[in-house]
Amino acid sequence: MKFGLQLGYWMAQPPEHAGEIIVAAEAAGFDAVFAAESWGSDAFGPLAWWGSRTERIRLGTSVVQLSARTPTAAAMHALTLxxxxxxxxxxxxxxxGPQVVEGWYGQPFAKPLARTREYVDIIRQVLARRAPVTSAGPHYPLPYTGAGALGLGKPLxxxxHPLRADLPIWLGAEGPKNVALAAEIADGWLAIYYTPRLADMYNEWLDEGFARAGARRSRADFEIAASTQVVITDDPAAEVERMRWVVALYIGGMGAPELNFHAQVYRRMGYERxxxxxxxLFQAGKKAEAAxxxxxxxxxxxAIIGDEAHVREQLKVWEAAGxxxxLVGVSDTEQLARLAPLVQ
Known part of the structure; x- marks a missing residue:
């Protein structure tokens, strides 16, 4: 099982010492570093800036949002980097999610699975560069001939020339249909709030996608990258206390009450009540009570929290789950140094 460094997205200001942490992660043997975006910092810029100080470590987006850029623009970013x-x-x-897509990007959220399939197909056309890129739509028609079109568009x-036609595309997915789609059309699954005790359920979703006609990968060559907190500490209770606030935020505040994908993940774990x-509580403004x-x-x-022996045992559990x-978040080089022996 490999390790990836999860930078996430920026908060009010750029993170301090991120460049040094990435360089240290490469030296420690991390396989990849990932940057994310929400409605502030983008994912490609940090990878280009800080990644220029590295030589081996892979540079991943986890994730770039479909509605932030057209599929051809996403392909341009990827092939350039x-x-x-x-x-x-x-x-x-x-x-x-709909709060960000409709509230920040001003785009409709409907048909996310169909949009994803069409988006990935267009990117793969760009990377293959076998013919001018076309798409019948309906979400990303190329050439565009709809309202306001001049009728002068041409396939391009x-x-x-892209460096790699097979540049890997991984999908961030939380629900059964989206995970199955990742197994069908992508090269990997970016899993958030993954838990090994539900591995059988996840495997059913993945197997559905692998079994579809024309599936791109099999389980043997498909990557499952799970974001988690890995903390080596003699005081796990303090770390658990700190993480309560983050979990409460994602369950109560990162999505509309009517449609919060993170909350649905925890409901599948059995935490409906x-x-x-x-x-x-969170929606009522009682954030401390919610946490x-x-x-x-x-x-x-x-999450994996405890002394080094406990962490090593848990790593085996996660690897056995598939x-x-x-993908681990690291706040400084000191924390990374504590994790480094686990990567070897």
Whole structure:
């Protein structure tokens, strides 16, 4: 099982010492570094800037949002960075949620599965560069002939010859249909709030996708990259306490109450009652109360926290569940140094 460094997205300011952490992660043997985006920093810029200080580590997006850019624009970003990095890019894509898509990007959220399928197909056409890129739509028609069109559009091939036609595309997915789609059309699955105890359920979703006609990969060559917190500490209770706030935010605040994909993930784990109460308190502005009722086990299901012996045992559990890469967040080089022996 490989390790990936998860930078995430920026908060109010760019993170300090990220460049040094990435260089240290490469030296420690991390396989990849990933950057994300929400409605602030983008994912490609940090990888280009900080990734220029590295030589081997792969550069991944986890994830770039479909509605932030057209599929041809996403392909341009990916093929450009792939050339600059010598073929190290992993293009991680995700649909985000309706609050961001409709509230920030001003795009409709409907038909996320169909949009994803069409989006990936267009990107693969660009990267293959076998013929001018076309799409019948309906979500990303090329050439565009709809309302306001001048009728002068023509199919085009990228001017730049992509470095790799098979640049890996991974999909961020949380629900059964989206995970199955990842197994069918992508090269990997970016899993958030993964828990090994539900591995059988995840495998059913994945197997559905692998079994579809024309599936791109099989389980043997498909990557499962799970984002988690890996913390080596003699005081796990303090780390659990710190993480309550993050879990409460994602359950109660990162998505509309009517449609919050993160909350649905925890409901599938069996925390229906807790999710409802956390959401109710958070939406009422009682954020501290919402965090306080997050059960310890809700955190420990999706994180690895404890002394080094415990962490090593848990890593075996996650690998046995089918995870091929752990994406871990690291705040400084000191924390990374504690994780480095686990990567070897």
């Amino acid at each position: 792939d050339h600059l990095s010598g073929g190290r890019v992993i293009l991680g894509l995700g649909v985000s 091939k990228p001017i730049v 807790e999710v409802d109460e956390i959401g109710r 306080a009722i997050v059960p310890d086990q809700m955190i420990l299901d999706t 995870v091929t890469m752990l």
